[in-house]
Structure formats: structure tokens, C-alpha cells
Amino acid sequence: MGGDEMVTYDELVRASEQRLLRLGLMLSGNRHSAEDLVQTVLARAHRRWDKIRGLEHPEAYLRTMVVNEFLSWRRILKNRELPLAEPIERPSEEDIGSRQALKDATWQLLTRLPRQQRAVLVLRYYEDLSDDEIATVLGVVSGTVRSNAARALASLRDHLSQEDN
Numbered sequence: 001m002g003g004d005e006m007v008t009y010d011e012l013v014r015a016s017e018q019r020l021l022r023l024g025l026m027l028s029g030n031r032h033s034a035e036d037l038v039q040t041v042l043a044r045a046h047r048r049w050d051k052i053r054g055l056e057h058p059e060a061y062l063r064t065m066v067v068n069e070f071l072s073w074r075r076i077l078k079n080r081e082l083p084l085a086e087p088i089e090r091p092s093e094e095d096i097g098s099r100q101a102l103k104d105a106t107w108q109l110l111t112r113l114p115r116q117q118r119a120v121l122v123l124r125y126y127e128d129l130s131d132d133e134i135a136t137v138l139g140v141v142s143g144t145v146r147s148n149a150a151r152a153l154a155s156l157r158d159h160l161s162q163e164d165n
Contacts, residue, residue, distance in 0.1 A: 006054075007053065008053075009046055009049050009053070012052075012059065013042060015059065016059045016062055017042075019059075019063075020062060020063065021034055021035065021038050022034075022126075023063060023066055023067075023126070023127065024037040024066055024070070026122045026126045027066070027067065027070045027118065027119060027122055028070060037066060037073070040069055041065045041066050042062075044065065044069075045061075063127070067119050067123065067137050067138065068139075070115065071115050071116060071119060071138075109156050109160070110122075112155070112159065113152050113155060113156070116138070116148055117148045117151055117152035117155070118152070119138065120134055120138070120148040120149050120152060121149065121152050121153075123138075124149060131145045131149075
């Protein structure tokens with residue numbers, strides 16, 4: 001999708017919706033918040049469709065919209081969402097309980113991070129974007145991305161070492 005071919009709004013939504021929901025889930029840590037986030041973005045994208053349809057990578061534009069909407073949300077109280085009750089995709093390994101406990105612990109750690117640091121980690125490790133690509137999505141310089149990632153990882157390490165004591 002993208003390039004020379006002109007896609008319709010419905011085609012873009014069908015092709016991107018699940019990925020955007022997973023991104024929203026990774027950012028918010030809550031299925032309902034992710035759905036609200038993506039619905040808000042898709043409604044805004046529909047209003048801007050004349051501009052978006054001509055872009056080379058409209059799905060990347062939607063991803064940026066999701067991240068920016070997450071970073072600007074005032075509705076989510078103090079960035080302290082609860083971890084997921086159940087994952088979107090069922091794990092294939094037999095030890096589902098251990099895997100879910102690990103996911104819950106990961107969510108708890110991520111919810112302690114400031115929004116921009118969390119967005120940097122999600123874009124880096126979940127979306128597999130480079131620092132330059134993350135900088136473009138967030139509208140910052142690459143050095144800001146690297147410093148946010150370093151602070152976030154240091155914070156996670158500190159928290160994990162405190163739990164070990």
C-alpha cells in the first residue's frame with residue numbers, strides 16, 4: 001500500500017486497523033483505551049482523507065497520528081493504565097500462566113514510564129523503527145529519542161533491581 005497506487009479510506013482501514021490497535025495497546029496498556037485511541041485517529045483521518053490519500057505511506061501517517069494522539073491524551077489519568085486482562089493473541093507455548101505473568105509484569109513496568117519514553121520504547125522494540133524514524137514520528141531530533149530510550153531503560157533497570165532486593 002502506498003507509492004503510486006491510490007487507496008480508499010476503507011482499504012487503508014482494513015489493512016491497518018489491527019496493527020494500529022496493537023500499537024495503541026502497546027502504548028496505552030489497555031484494550032479499551034487502545035480502541036478509543038484508534039477510533040479517534042481513524043475519525044480524524046477520515047476528515048483529512050483528501051490529504052492522506054496522496055501520501056506515499058498513508059499507513060505510516062496513521063501510525064504517527066496514533067502516537068501523537070496517545071502523547072496528547074488528557075483522558076487517561078496520570079498515565080497509570082491497568083495491564084491487560086488478556087492478550088490480543090493467545091500465546092502458543094504451553095506455559096500460558098508464566099507467559100501471562102511476564103506480560104503483566106512488563107505492562108506494570110511500562111506504565112511507570114512517562115508517555116514519551118514509553119512511546120520511544122514501543123516504537124523502537126515493537127514497531128522496530130530506527131532512531132531517525134522515531135524522531136520523525138515524534139517530531140523531535142534523534143538525540144532526544146536516544147536520551148529518552150536511555151532514561152526509560154535506566155528507569156526499568158532501576159525498578160527491576162529494587163524488586164530484586
